[in-house]
Amino acid sequence: MFKTTALIFVILSLFPCCDADRKVSKQLEQIIKSANSSVSEFKVSLKMIDFDQNQEQKVLKAAELIRKVITSEKFRMRVLNHKFNGQKAFADNEGLTNAQIYKKILEGAETIRPGKDHEMDMVLLTYYEDAITIGYTYPNTRNVWMNTKYLNRYNPVQITGNMMHEWLHKLGFSHPVKNTPERRFSVPYAVGYIMQRLARSEYQE
Numbered sequence: 001m002f003k004t005t006a007l008i009f010v011i012l013s014l015f016p017c018c019d020a021d022r023k024v025s026k027q028l029e030q031i032i033k034s035a036n037s038s039v040s041e042f043k044v045s046l047k048m049i050d051f052d053q054n055q056e057q058k059v060l061k062a063a064e065l066i067r068k069v070i071t072s073e074k075f076r077m078r079v080l081n082h083k084f085n086g087q088k089a090f091a092d093n094e095g096l097t098n099a100q101i102y103k104k105i106l107e108g109a110e111t112i113r114p115g116k117d118h119e120m121d122m123v124l125l126t127y128y129e130d131a132i133t134i135g136y137t138y139p140n141t142r143n144v145w146m147n148t149k150y151l152n153r154y155n156p157v158q159i160t161g162n163m164m165h166e167w168l169h170k171l172g173f174s175h176p177v178k179n180t181p182e183r184r185f186s187v188p189y190a191v192g193y194i195m196q197r198l199a200r201s202e203y204q205e
Contacts, residue, residue, distance in 0.1 A: 005112065022032075039071050041104055041118040049125045062159035065199040066120065069160070076102060080193045083184040091185040091199050092175050102189060110170040112142055117163055126151065134162050137169050157203045161196030165189065 044063040048056055069075050073078045084091050088098050096104065123142045128149060135146045144166045151159070168188040175186035183189055201203040 029083055035041050038075075039106060042071050042108065042120075043118065045122070047123045048097075048125070051124070051126055052130070055126065055148070058079055058154070058156050059163075060149070061145075061156035062163055062199075063120075064074060064196065065156055065160050065202050068162060068202050069195055069198045070105065070120075071122045071197065075194065078198070079105070082185075082190055082194070084182075084190075090187045091182045093172065093187060094172060101191075104171055105168075108171075109184055110142070110167075111139065111172045112170070122163070122167055122170070135175065137166050139169070140174070142170070157199045158194060160199040161192045164195040165192035168192070 037128065046059065046063055046065050048059060051059065062139060080098050081088060082090055082098055090098065106118060107118045109116045110121055113121060121142065125145050126141055126148050127145050129147055130149060131147070134149060134150045135144060137144045140166050144163075146162070148193060150162070154162075165188045168191055173187035175188050176183050184193070
């Protein structure tokens with residue numbers, strides 16, 4: 001009698017867990033469905049200041065690659081399946097799941113302009129510094145500064161990774177300043193790497 005009662009208790013105790021899993025799965029499905037409806041609308045909107053013709057052409061090519069990659073199925077799957085510490089997650093994810101991060105990217109709601117316009121909006125400026133910094137931005141501005149030390153020698157594929165990294169800061173994501181083991185799994189770094197890898201397959205001279 002005790003064994004039968006215990007077995008019934010164990011079976012019944014499984015149902016709340018299953019219900020919770022179904023709720024999480026349904027929420028994930030709704031997030032992805034909502035994100036997918038925004039894919040075709042995604043655009044890249046740039047304003048460039050103090051770029052020469054060659055620099056401008058490379059950045060425009062990079063922008064087109066970014067649009068192609070973000071609207072691709074491969075990008076969706078890479079972001080959704082990204083792993084950190086054995087789990088489907090990013091480091092420094094602001095408490096968001098991979099699906100929520102993907103949706104946030106497609107919505108294009110920069111923290112300084114929070115409306116969901118489905119655009120990568122950036123104001124790009126150039127500067128030169130003989131340093132390892134490829135580019136930088138600040139939370140309180142739309143501006144992104146690109147170091148011509150790298151811009152001049154990078155091809156459009158390499159530029160996509162930097163642009164994506166800096167734009168993800170505009171969406172509110174950050175990473176450690178120091179090169180910690182976890183930094184490459186942060187949203188700006190990890191999605192920047194994803195962007196550059198996928199852009200390489202799209203790039204034609």
